[in-house]
Amino acid sequence: MSVAHSATDDVRRWVGLPITELDTPVLLLDGEASQRNIRRMAGFFHGKKARLRPHFKNHKCPALARRQWEAGSVVGFTCAKLGEAEVLAAHGFDNLLLANQVVGREKLARLVRLATRIDIRVAVDHAEQLAWLSQAATEARVTLGVLVEVDIGMGRCGVPPGQPAIELARQAVALPGLRFVGLQAYEGHLVYADDPEERRRRTVEAFQGALQTRRALEQEGIPVEVISGGSSSTYQTTGSIDGVDEIQAGSYATMDWRYAQLAPEFEVALSVLTRVISRSAGRAVLDVGLKGATADFGPPRIKGNPDVEIPRFLSEEHCVVHRAPEWPIGQPLELIPSHCCTTCNLYRHMFVHEGGRVVDVWPIEASGRLT
Amino acid sequence: MSVAHSATDDVRRWVGLPITELDTPVLLLDGEASQRNIRRMAGFFHGKKARLRPHFKNHKCPALARRQWEAGSVVGFTCAKLGEAEVLAAHGFDNLLLANQVVGREKLARLVRLATRIDIRVAVDHAEQLAWLSQAATEARVTLGVLVEVDIGMGRCGVPPGQPAIELARQAVALPGLRFVGLQAYEGHLVYADDPEERRRRTVEAFQGALQTRRALEQEGIPVEVISGGSSSTYQTTGSIDGVDEIQAGSYATMDWRYAQLAPEFEVALSVLTRVISRSAGRAVLDVGLKGATADFGPPRIKGNPDVEIPRFLSEEHCVVHRAPEWPIGQPLELIPSHCCTTCNLYRHMFVHEGGRVVDVWPIEASGRLT
Numbered sequence: 030m031s032v033a034h035s036a037t038d039d040v041r042r043w044v045g046l047p048i049t050e051l052d053t054p055v056l057l058l059d060g061e062a063s064q065r066n067i068r069r070m071a072g073f074f075h076g077k078k079a080r081l082r083p084h085f086k087n088h089k090c091p092a093l094a095r096r097q098w099e100a101g102s103v104v105g106f107t108c109a110k111l112g113e114a115e116v117l118a119a120h121g122f123d124n125l126l127l128a129n130q131v132v133g134r135e136k137l138a139r140l141v142r143l144a145t146r147i148d149i150r151v152a153v154d155h156a157e158q159l160a161w162l163s164q165a166a167t168e169a170r171v172t173l174g175v176l177v178e179v180d181i182g183m184g185r186c187g188v189p190p191g192q193p194a195i196e197l198a199r200q201a202v203a204l205p206g207l208r209f210v211g212l213q214a215y216e217g218h219l220v221y222a223d224d225p226e227e228r229r230r231r232t233v234e235a236f237q238g239a240l241q242t243r244r245a246l247e248q249e250g251i252p253v254e255v256i257s258g259g260s261s262s263t264y265q266t267t268g269s270i271d272g273v274d275e276i277q278a279g280s281y282a283t284m285d286w287r288y289a290q291l292a293p294e295f296e297v298a299l300s301v302l303t304r305v306i307s308r309s310a311g312r313a314v315l316d317v318g319l320k321g322a323t324a325d326f327g328p329p330r331i332k333g334n335p336d337v338e339i340p341r342f343l344s345e346e347h348c349v350v351h352r353a354p355e356w357p358i359g360q361p362l363e364l365i366p367s368h369c370c371t372t373c374n375l376y377r378h379m380f381v382h383e384g385g386r387v388v389d390v391w392p393i394e395a396s397g398r399l400t
Numbered sequence: 401m402s403v404a405h406s407a408t409d410d411v412r413r414w415v416g417l418p419i420t421e422l423d424t425p426v427l428l429l430d431g432e433a434s435q436r437n438i439r440r441m442a443g444f445f446h447g448k449k450a451r452l453r454p455h456f457k458n459h460k461c462p463a464l465a466r467r468q469w470e471a472g473s474v475v476g477f478t479c480a481k482l483g484e485a486e487v488l489a490a491h492g493f494d495n496l497l498l499a500n501q502v503v504g505r506e507k508l509a510r511l512v513r514l515a516t517r518i519d520i521r522v523a524v525d526h527a528e529q530l531a532w533l534s535q536a537a538t539e540a541r542v543t544l545g546v547l548v549e550v551d552i553g554m555g556r557c558g559v560p561p562g563q564p565a566i567e568l569a570r571q572a573v574a575l576p577g578l579r580f581v582g583l584q585a586y587e588g589h590l591v592y593a594d595d596p597e598e599r600r601r602r603t604v605e606a607f608q609g610a611l612q613t614r615r616a617l618e619q620e621g622i623p624v625e626v627i628s629g630g631s632s633s634t635y636q637t638t639g640s641i642d643g644v645d646e647i648q649a650g651s652y653a654t655m656d657w658r659y660a661q662l663a664p665e666f667e668v669a670l671s672v673l674t675r676v677i678s679r680s681a682g683r684a685v686l687d688v689g690l691k692g693a694t695a696d697f698g699p700p701r702i703k704g705n706p707d708v709e710i711p712r713f714l715s716e717e718h719c720v721v722h723r724a725p726e727w728p729i730g731q732p733l734e735l736i737p738s739h740c741c742t743t744c745n746l747y748r749h750m751f752v753h754e755g756g757r758v759v760d761v762w763p764i765e766a767s768g769r770l771t
Contacts, residue, residue, distance in 0.1 A: 052507055053771060110717060129677070129717065132687065133423060133730065135421070136423055139423075155679070157728075158729065185678075186718065304504055306502075307557040314557050317770070319696060320742060320770060321770045344556065345742060346457070347557065349556055357528075359503050375746075375768065397747065399692050399746070399747070400425065
């Protein structure tokens, strides 16, 4: 086990060196570009009623979450997994929304343990979950905030808006140990719509059911503190809808080439440093593959070389570039992945750079903490 | 950091419990099925001239490598990354082949450090790599074994068989600090050929160039200790070719549904335990997505339910099952991924089970150690 530990402690010796001297592959974050993105997003919410609840699943890195918090407009963080919330709580963060269903005896025990220390809210979409949460909270003498998840078109979790959501909200209000906070509503089926006007129009439409549910609940005296949803490609729309209170944008802090097509006002701050390790006539092979740069939305692209295509990308530790420029063996290159979230999840650290030099190394403490 | 450590130390408390009580998602290994696979593969090589050099990149788990070693027929291990070799060496393994090019100052320094302790061999496909390796080895007063990588049709790393490979081998022989060991030849373009007879025929053809290169080198007095290559879907062919000495099979120890189509004599021992966390009419949502079960060759399949299809699988932490059976919320299920290697890389531990109970928890120490 000593190997793993020394590797972790060892990374800080790179601080101060040019990024091109780093061993490869490693995850890089352009600290200034990321900070500009964070300021831009915080700035959008200045003077708005809606607040930011950045999605921690994007980067899983507490130090980057700290920067998001310090930039303002942030009410708390969103998590996809309980393990992410535990990491954030260990770093002093409070007011966390686990925008997911919590099921299973062990997970319920962990959840109420966390609730003794911080304000943690969870999504629900079934009466059985409510009963389990109520029982666990009552036995642990804590109060759990719950948001009823409404399916606004994604077809994943959630109950339909209207009567099914209203019924669940009533049950949440009635059960001991629970505090009904509001509605979770994620337009996940629209965040990758390429046409900005279509994305805007359909997002506004999608939220109507959630807004009507809110009004119906308030008419029968059940206050709805928040509707929480949104993303980095829809924040301008969702953050301006009267009645949507929290925007769960995540990718803006790091970005990837796919999101850059959707939200070009943010800079791509994330990359994977790689090296040419083999080359022959026209062909170069890089020292990273699927285990270091996911291809969920297509192969990675080469920073500064938009015309160089990576046609196939199925090797675990290699990336073959056909018709490659005259890179020598050893040439360092930055790859921009198509999906920042799954790529960050592969690494233990991000190397933060400014002006071409490493200025900090941030542990990605929640990577690989899947439960 | 205390959170991460307690989570790691904490997992052994699950030993003895039914797997259905485990928190989800977690990686499971059927210890008996894996052991049968390991024995079957070792048995194939009994009495054969060729030896096994199992590829550690498959599972990255030293405890599982130990089982492969103890089953016999194993000459050493294959690694894809230097970090994997460092982990194996820390666990007492020796005679490791890094079947990849080693490039970069830091990596060369790590390599020669490792070579002071164990027999480590690396692949080369360029004169520059040889020069760097020779210099690093000479300065560190170690001897590095080198295998000239020949491209036998995959189109990734490697020089063509024949004159280019012979020329590189001559240089390796001439340079101080290096020991020319033989040829690295991987038929990666053929391991997923579905028709067994076509796969066999083309594999035999592919190795002819490497065999001719061997004969030419030996005719000029350069001994070729090994030709190393092969996989879990071609071992019967490659392991029977006179002149191919080491078979780098990996997936047989764990297996996945894609490899099970290619090598049905091995059992699928690997799975991801998940739970139903949401359900509505016909639809069930599981608590694992791309961050816990890669989809390189298609979505995962549900163990024991071959007819239930997972039609799309792009969420990070969810898996939507349409036309789902009558599973209640909380129902534990085992998913079989399409690619064992990238899935193991996502986890820190595998929970080994026998007869439905956890019998051990093995750290996947080299997961996330990408460099």
